[in-house]
Amino acid sequence: MDEEPLFRWSWVASNWDNDTPNSIVNLLGAHIVMAGLPILLGLLVALPLGLACVRWRWLYQPVAGLMNAIYALPSLALFMILLSVTGAERTTVIIPLTFYAVAVLIPAVVDGLGSVPDHVRQSAVAMGYTPLRRLLGVELPIAVPVVLAGLRVVAVSSISLVSVGALIGQGGLGNFFTDAYQRDFYTPAIAGIVLIVLLALVADGLILLAQRLLTPWVRARRST
Amino acid sequence: MNWLIDFFTDPANWSGSSGIPQRLVEHLGFSLVALALAALIGIPLGLLVGHTGRGGLLVVVSANLARALPTLGLLVLLVLLLGTASIWPVLIPLVALAVPPILVNTFEGIRGVDPELRDAAYGMGLRGPQVLLKVLVPVALPLILLGLRLAAVQIVATAAVAAYVGLGGLGRYIIDGLATRDYSQVVGGSVLIVLFALAAQSVFAITQRLTVSPGVSQRVRIR
Numbered sequence: 001m002d003e004e005p006l007f008r009w010s011w012v013a014s015n016w017d018n019d020t021p022n023s024i025v026n027l028l029g030a031h032i033v034m035a036g037l038p039i040l041l042g043l044l045v046a047l048p049l050g051l052a053c054v055r056w057r058w059l060y061q062p063v064a065g066l067m068n069a070i071y072a073l074p075s076l077a078l079f080m081i082l083l084s085v086t087g088a089e090r091t092t093v094i095i096p097l098t099f100y101a102v103a104v105l106i107p108a109v110v111d112g113l114g115s116v117p118d119h120v121r122q123s124a125v126a127m128g129y130t131p132l133r134r135l136l137g138v139e140l141p142i143a144v145p146v147v148l149a150g151l152r153v154v155a156v157s158s159i160s161l162v163s164v165g166a167l168i169g170q171g172g173l174g175n176f177f178t179d180a181y182q183r184d185f186y187t188p189a190i191a192g193i194v195l196i197v198l199l200a201l202v203a204d205g206l207i208l209l210a211q212r213l214l215t216p217w218v219r220a221r222r223s224t
Numbered sequence: 225m226n227w228l229i230d231f232f233t234d235p236a237n238w239s240g241s242s243g244i245p246q247r248l249v250e251h252l253g254f255s256l257v258a259l260a261l262a263a264l265i266g267i268p269l270g271l272l273v274g275h276t277g278r279g280g281l282l283v284v285v286s287a288n289l290a291r292a293l294p295t296l297g298l299l300v301l302l303v304l305l306l307g308t309a310s311i312w313p314v315l316i317p318l319v320a321l322a323v324p325p326i327l328v329n330t331f332e333g334i335r336g337v338d339p340e341l342r343d344a345a346y347g348m349g350l351r352g353p354q355v356l357l358k359v360l361v362p363v364a365l366p367l368i369l370l371g372l373r374l375a376a377v378q379i380v381a382t383a384a385v386a387a388y389v390g391l392g393g394l395g396r397y398i399i400d401g402l403a404t405r406d407y408s409q410v411v412g413g414s415v416l417i418v419l420f421a422l423a424a425q426s427v428f429a430i431t432q433r434l435t436v437s438p439g440v441s442q443r444v445r446i447r
Contacts, residue, residue, distance in 0.1 A: 072425040074381035077414035080398050084227075084407065156292045163294040164385055167402070177300045181389065186304055193297040200292035 004186065011187045022175060028195065031172025034093050034165065035158040035199075041094075042101020042154060049102070050109025051135075060110060067103035075100075075164050083168060093165035100161070101154045108150025112143030141214070148211045155203040160196055173199075231412025242396065244416065251383055251393035251420060258315060258379045262322035263372060270330025270371075274364075275356050283331050287324035295321060295382045303389040314391045318382050322375035329371025333364030365436050373428040380421050394420060 017025040053060040078096035086092045116139045124138045163174025171177070176192035179185070212219065231237060237244055273279045298317040306313040337360050345359040361368070387395025397413025400406075432441075 069422060069425060072377045072380075072421045074384050074417050074421055076381065076384045076395065076398060077417040077421075080402075080410050080414040081418075084411065152288075153291070156288065160292050160294045163296050166296060167385075167388060167399075171296070174294060174296055177294070177297045178388075180304065181300045184304060186301065189297055189301040189304065193294060193301065196294045196297065197289070197292045204288070 006186055007190050008187045012191060015188075022179070024173075024191070024195070027173050027175055028199070030090070030170075031159070031162055031174075031196070031199065034090050034162045034170070034172050035097070035155070035203075037094050038097035038101045038158050039151070039155050039203075041098045042105050043151065045098070046102045046105030046109055050106045050113070053106065053110050054113045064107060067106055070099050071103040073099075075161050076167065079165060079168055088168045088170060090170055092168060093162060093170050097158050097161060101158060104154050104157075105147070105150050108147050109143070112146035112150075113139055115146050116142045144214045145211060145218075148207055148214075152204055152207050155207060156200045159200045159203060163192070163196060227408035227411045228415060230408040234408075237412070242400075247392065247394050247396060248416070248420070251380075251395075251417075254315070254318065254383050254386075254391065254393055255376070255379050255424070258318040258322060258383070259372070259376055261315075261319045262326055262375055262379075265319070266323045266326030266371070266375070267330050267368065270327045270368075271334060271356060271361070273327075274331040274334025275352070275360065277335070280331060280335065283327055287328040290321065290324040293321065296385055296388065299382075299386055299389050308390050311391075314386050314389060318379055318386065321382055322379050325374040325378065326368075326371040329367045329374070330364070333367030333371075334360050336367070337363045362437050363440055366432065366441065369428060369432050369436070373425070376424050376428065377421065380417070380424055384417050 012024070015022075015024050017023050020026070049063070053063055073096075075096055078099075079092055082092045082095060086095070120138065120142065121134070124134045129138065162172045163177060165171040166174035166176075166178045169175070173192045173195050176188035180187070180189035180192070236242075240246065270283070273283050295317060298320070299314065302313040302316055308314075334356075341359060341363065342355060345355045350358060383391065383393050384395035384398065387393060387399040394413055394417045397409050397416070401409030401413060
């Protein structure tokens with residue numbers, strides 16, 4: 001028998017889009033959904049909670065402690081505990097990842113709003129901005145770089161963590177890892193790692209692009 | 225809830241090679257060895273890069289890349305490539321994933337020390353290594369400990385996943401339970417892992433309180 005090559009390109013060709021749920025295209029789609037939803041939901045939940053923590057400072061210490069604890073919980077254990085409630089569905093993966101996202105993003109929102117210089121805030125007050133307009137028009141835009149730095153961490157780690165879901169059959173591209181192990185076959189494992197890292201790089205790039213578009217003044221300042 | 229009661233009251237789970245005490249010791253053992261190895265690599269390198277200021281960009285970029293690496297994939301690939309004759313195929317990914325948070329936070333901690341403080345230390349006649357050990361490290365300690373804590377969290381979680389490729393420890397309950405459709409074992413193991421992770425987290429919180437200088441943590445107001 002020939003020595004098994006490290007990577008069989010023919011596997012990629014025959015598994016690219018072969019009308020099974022485990023084709024590369026379908027698993028990539030599932031992976032994007034399972035990693036993308038926690039990122040978006042996390043941001044939606046963390047923004048108001050972060051604002052609340054800034055508005056009522058005494059809230060922040062206990063919330064930060066709770067978030068630290070949540071972040072420490074191993075994903076595999078959470079998937080298994082949820083399994084009895086939600087079944088071997090995508091939700092079982094999405095819920096814990098959303099919690100991690102919130103745990104990282106609340107401090108990012110609080111730090112971001114904390115990075116607004118006091119003189120800027122006072123200028124806005126002096127110009128007659130109401131608190132809501134000041135928040136939306138002045139404070140949040142200045143907080144964007146710090147919040148997005150947190151979002152980059154969330155995006156990259158969500159994309160890599162989805163793969164652990166393969167142990168309950170819902171791992172997106174991670175399903176290639178269990179497949180590789182069961183068949184003692186390198187190619188799917190390598191393909192899965194490469195695709196997940198590429199997906200993470202693309203997501204990271206998209207967030208950087210969003211940051212450029214949302215903070216045009218940063219570039220304007222540099223060019224002068 | 226019944227699953228939990230079944231699991232924790234089953235006498236078979238309290239003795240022998242698959243008993244909870246034995247699994248707990250295994251999990252703790254792998255985690256400590258991996259954390260120690262990662263700290264031995266990450267802390268000196270972070271101190272060096274932070275103190276000399278060379279190679280900082282490389283550190284940050286490689287750490288971001290490492291975060292993108294899927295743990296399960298890395299474990300499976302290394303075990304397939306190297307076999308399971310030794311513990312290394314499992315230990316390498318554990319260490320590889322724990323080094324970046326330690327390295328980056330040590331580097332950021334040292335680099336973030338107020339330059340005036342550093343100048344003052346040199347002005348008082350301290351030499352490079354003395355400045356590093358007597359001034360920079362104590363001031364950077366909260367971030368260094370944060371790096372170690374994040375690494376520990378990562379290791380405890382990855383060690384659980386590593387049961388899939390044959391590692392012992394608490395993850396075994398999950399993997400074996402799934403294989404035999406013994407759900408009480410799966411849930412019981414998961415709860416143990418959660419408790420283990422929370423305990424590890426508290427150890428770091430306590431360490432931080434005990435080792436960080438009161439002046440640095442601002443628990444004592446400096447006049």
